[in-house]
Amino acid sequence: MITLHKVDQLRRQLSSWRLAGQRIALVPTMGNLHVGHLRLVERAKMLADRVIVTIFVNPLQFGAGEDFASYPRTLDEDRRKLAEYPTDLVFAPSVAEVYPRAQEEQTRVEVPGLSNILCGQTRPGHFVGVATVVCKLFNMTQPDVAVFGEKDFQQLLVIRRMVEDLQIPVEIVGMATVREPDGLAMSSRNGYLTPEQRAVAPAIYAVMSRIAERLRAGERDYAALESSAGRALQDAGLRPDYFQIRRVEDLLPPGGDDKELVILVAAYLGSARLIDNRTVTL
Ligand code: PAF
Numbered sequence: 001m002i003t004l005h006k007v008d009q010l011r012r013q014l015s016s017w018r019l020a021g022q023r024i025a026l027v028p029t030m031g032n033l034h035v036g037h038l039r040l041v042e043r044a045k046m047l048a049d050r051v052i053v054t055i056f057v058n059p060l061q062f063g064a065g066e067d068f069a070s071y072p073r074t075l076d077e078d079r080r081k082l083a084e085y086p087t088d089l090v091f092a093p094s095v096a097e098v099y100p101r102a103q104e105e106q107t108r109v110e111v112p113g114l115s116n117i118l119c120g121q122t123r124p125g126h127f128v129g130v131a132t133v134v135c136k137l138f139n140m141t142q143p144d145v146a147v148f149g150e151k152d153f154q155q156l157l158v159i160r161r162m163v164e165d166l167q168i169p170v171e172i173v174g175m176a177t178v179r180e181p182d183g184l185a186m187s188s189r190n191g192y193l194t195p196e197q198r199a200v201a202p203a204i205y206a207v208m209s210r211i212a213e214r215l216r217a218g219e220r221d222y223a224a225l226e227s228s229a230g231r232a233l234q235d236a237g238l239r240p241d242y243f244q245i246r247r248v249e250d251l252l253p254p255g256g257d258d259k260e261l262v263i264l265v266a267a268y269l270g271s272a273r274l275i276d277n278r279t280v281t282l
Contacts, residue, residue, distance in 0.1 A: 001083050003090040007140050010091050014052075014141060022049035026143035026170075028134060031055040031092075032072040033081050036178035036186040040147045043175055045086035047145045053082055054137055055092040060103060061129030067271070072191060091141070098136060109135045111158045111165070117251060118264055119154050119275065122241050130155055131162045138168055146170050151177040151185050153262060153277040154251060177276070179205065185276045192272040201269055203236035207243075208263050208278045215245070215261065215280050222254065233267055241266035241273065248279055258282075 004010050017024060025048035027040045037053075044051045055078055062068035075092055082090055099106055108128050114120070115127035138146070148156050156174050163172055178186045183205030184198075193201060211229050219225060222245045229243040246253060248260040264277045 001079070001087050001090060003079060003092060005091075005093055005097065007093065007097060010089075010140060013089060017050050018142075023144045024048055024050045024052065024141065026137065026141050026146040027051065027053045028137050028146065028148070029053060029055055030057045030071065030188065031078050032074050032188040032191070033078045034178075034186045034188065034190075036149055036151065038081060038085050039178055040149060040175055041082065041085045041087055043173065044145070044147045047147070047171075047173065048143075050088045051086055052089045052091055052141055052143065053087050054141070055090060056098060056133070056137075058098070058129060058133040059095055060099070060106065060108075060132055061126050063123055063125060066123070067189075067192075072188060098133065106132065108132045109162060109166070111161045114154070114158050114161055114251060117154075118242060118244060118246075119266060122266065127155070127158045131158055134159055135162060135166070135168070138163075138170055143170055145173055147173045147175060149177060150174045151187065151276065153264060157251060183209070185274075187274065189272050189274060193269060197269045197272070200237045201274060203233060203238060204265055204267060204274060204276050205278075207232045207236070208265060208276060211243075211245070211263055212278055212280045215282060220256075229265075233265075237269070239268040241268065243267075 025044035027044050029037050041051055041053060057071050059068055079090055109131040110128050111131050120127050150156060160172050163170060182202040184202045207229050211225050214225060226243050226245060230240045233240045244264050246262055246264060247258050248262045254261055259282045261280045262277050266275045
């Protein structure tokens with residue numbers, strides 16, 4: 001497993017693999033890797049000859065007052081974990097390598113509409129930061145395929161839309177969320193939870209599951225279901241940001257004919273903002 005920090009070194013390495021006719025898969029991450037990330041690496045290896053994992057805590061996707069400074073940076077430990085998985089190359093650039101200009105001068109990629117709802121409403125500019133860095137990572141690595149977790153459901157849709165709109169020649173593969181035995185979605189931000197908060201956090205999955213059952217049982221008053229879920233999260237000790245039932249394809253509120261839905265949740269527990277989702281077919 002090679003570790004590189006510079007774009008020109010990366011390009012040299014990749015061109016030799018491409019000359020040899022090898023398919024390249026990309027797994028973009030911000031590091032602090034957990035089992036969910038490692039599953040992405042395993043999937044990537046099934047889709048390509050070579051797997052690149054990028055580790056970059058992207059300042060452009062964090063708002064003022066968010067956890068950019070405190071986000072765990074654990075490169076040595078991440079490299080040790082990746083060495084046990086089929087990783088060929090770890091690309092861990094510095095902020096200056098990715099953003100050589102001042103960040104305000106950086107050209108940005110914006111996916112309209114999708115970027116401004118749900119998480120984008122609470123975190124203005126977040127998805128512009130995500131789309132911009134993912135576009136740059138695609139340009140740096142020019143992968144055949146890129147693998148992302150479905151826990152960040154809205155992010156996955158933003159990336160799919162960006163790839164379609166900008167005609168970027170990469171296949172986007174989404175992977176099911178990996179959960180702890182009590183249902184909590186694996187996330188680097190779970191590390192922020194105290195033991196008491198960690199005991200409360202599985203309520204997110206439990207409440208989503210109850211709402212999914214009520215939808216499947218035929219309830220269609222989405223606003224009432226959302227409010228009762230919000231109250232249940234509060235009663236469990238969480239501070240909900242949103243609990244929404246939306247259409248899978250575009251995250252807009254569902255109409256009477258829509259059958260493919262997704263329940264999306266964001267909730268605070270102490271300083272941690274946790275997100276999760278579940279799809280439901282009616
Ligand atoms: O999901 C993440 O870890 C990040 O948003 C990503 C896709 C690596 C972009 O920084």
